[in-house]
Amino acid sequence: MEARLTPQRRAVLDVLRASHDHPTAQDVLDRVRRTSPGIGAATVYRALNLLVDAGQALELDLGDAAARYDANTTRHDHVVCVRCGAAADVDAALPARVAREVAEVSGFTVTGHDLRFRGLCPSCSTTQHHATL
Amino acid sequence: MEARLTPQRRAVLDVLRASHDHPTAQDVLDRVRRTSPGIGAATVYRALNLLVDAGQALELDLGDAAARYDANTTRHDHVVCVRCGAAADVDAALPARVAREVAEVSGFTVTGHDLRFRGLCPSCSTTQHHATL
DNA sequence: CCGATACTGAGAACCGTTCTCACCACCTGA
DNA sequence: TCAGGTGGTGAGAACGGTTCTCAGTATCGG
Numbered sequence: 001m002e003a004r005l006t007p008q009r010r011a012v013l014d015v016l017r018a019s020h021d022h023p024t025a026q027d028v029l030d031r032v033r034r035t036s037p038g039i040g041a042a043t044v045y046r047a048l049n050l051l052v053d054a055g056q057a058l059e060l061d062l063g064d065a066a067a068r069y070d071a072n073t074t075r076h077d078h079v080v081c082v083r084c085g086a087a088a089d090v091d092a093a094l095p096a097r098v099a100r101e102v103a104e105v106s107g108f109t110v111t112g113h114d115l116r117f118r119g120l121c122p123s124c125s126t127t128q129h130h131a132t133l
Numbered sequence: 134m135e136a137r138l139t140p141q142r143r144a145v146l147d148v149l150r151a152s153h154d155h156p157t158a159q160d161v162l163d164r165v166r167r168t169s170p171g172i173g174a175a176t177v178y179r180a181l182n183l184l185v186d187a188g189q190a191l192e193l194d195l196g197d198a199a200a201r202y203d204a205n206t207t208r209h210d211h212v213v214c215v216r217c218g219a220a221a222d223v224d225a226a227l228p229a230r231v232a233r234e235v236a237e238v239s240g241f242t243v244t245g246h247d248l249r250f251r252g253l254c255p256s257c258s259t260t261q262h263h264a265t266l
Numbered sequence: 267c268c269g270a271t272a273c274t275g276a277g278a279a280c281c282g283t284t285c286t287c288a289c290c291a292c293c294t295g296a
Numbered sequence: 297t298c299a300g301g302t303g304g305t306g307a308g309a310a311c312g313g314t315t316c317t318c319a320g321t322a323t324c325g326g
Contacts, residue, residue, distance in 0.1 A: 004323080006273065025313080040275035045314065061196065063247075065283095066313060079241045088239045092232075094248075098225045102250050106221045108212045110252040114196075115227075117235050119243040137292085139304065158282075173306035178283060198314095199282060 003050060011036045012047040016057055016071040022078070022087045024066040062087050062116065077114075081121035090117065136183060144169045145180035149190055149204040155211075155220045157199040195220050196249065210247075214254035223250065 015031045016023075023031070029044045048069055051057040060068040062080050072089065080087045092115055103110040119125075148164045149156075156164070162177045181202055184190040193201040195213050205222065213220045225248055236243040252258075 002272075002324095004272065006322085008274075038275080040277095042276080042315075043274060046273085049315095061194065063194065077235075079235055079239045079243065081241065082244070088241065090235045090239050092235050094231070095228065098227070099250065102210075102212055102223045102225050103252070106212045106223050106250075107255040108214065108221065108250070108252040109258040110212060110250050111215070112251040114247075114249045114251070116247045117232065117239075117241070117243050118245040118247070119236070119241040122240040125242040135303080137303070139291090141305075171306080173308095175284075175307080176305060179304085182284095 003054070008032075008036065008039055008043050009047045009050065011039065012044055013051060013056065013071075016048075016051065016069055019071070022060060022062065022068040022070055024068050026066065028069060060087075061114075063118075077116065079117040079119055079121075081124050082118050083120055083124040086121045086124075088121070092117070136187070141165075141169065141172055141176050142180045142183065144172065145177055146184060146189065146204075149181075149184065149202055152204070155193060155195065155201040155203055157201050159199065161202060193220075194247075196251075210249065212250040212252055212254075214257050215251050216253055216257035219254045219257075221254070225250070 011032050012028060015028055019028070019031065021027075025045055025048055028048065029039070029041055032039055032044060048057065048059075052059045052069075055073060056071070058070045058073055060070055060078065062068050062078060062085075064085060068087070070089075075091075076089050077092045078087045079090055094113060094115060099110050099113065102108070144165050145161060148161055152161070152164070154160075158178055158181055161181065162172070162174055165172055165177060181190065181192070185192045185202075188206060189204070191203045191206055193203055193211065195201050195211060195218075197218060201220070203222075208224075209222050210225045211220045212223055227246060227248060232243050232246065235241070
């Protein structure tokens, strides 16, 4: 079960490394197809899962239906725009105290956490809320 | 567009209020069918969305594919067992400072956050990791 | 060159959820 | 009492994201 770095996987990894907008698998597929037109969807999904398993990418759940991928594997959190879905990386250090308290209260062995902020991105917060369309 | 509290919706709400294990829509359907055998899946999904819109329930995303529902609508967070999927309520106060910093750094107007802890529930953490099957 | 192993693309299957549709329930007003 | 309107229901189809299946292809080690 030796995983090979095939041209297709290389292409997926390259696309992911060049993307800083937390693309969905579909986005990755579209971008990969610009350089590798024949690539199949299954191949991209498989490659993404492989990269996640290998620690080369993070699979994010930003609240919408589709998973999003991020080649930035260092620990970080996200702010997601509730209007347009844009997501930005942020680093919100959660005091160790909080995790300790959660462990105490719940009896769980706490190994990590996901922190997701909700809000309006700069361009959506200048536009007024009541859509005019 | 006056929403009625039909027997079906009443049944869904009752089940949800009686459940403290963050059931999925499917779980709710199964439980509701014990008292209302003929109820359709669409009706339960519709009722759950209605309750969420009405602020009578929270729709949670605990990391697995299906949405989970919670009649406890007061603000709280969750610890999820990575082994068995069990989820417990916890209340982890996130320092206001953190949200303020995120807003500053990202330029987003931050309106809220979701905080999810990962770990092993008490019964999974006593059982040893290397599955013996 | 050979067999073994891994990978690929296409399309089917899957799963949670929402939609569509024909029918039913309930209210209000004559 | 009935008529019409609004909303709700259940069944099943449709949907969107993802995974699986399968037949064919590439690559590796000898």
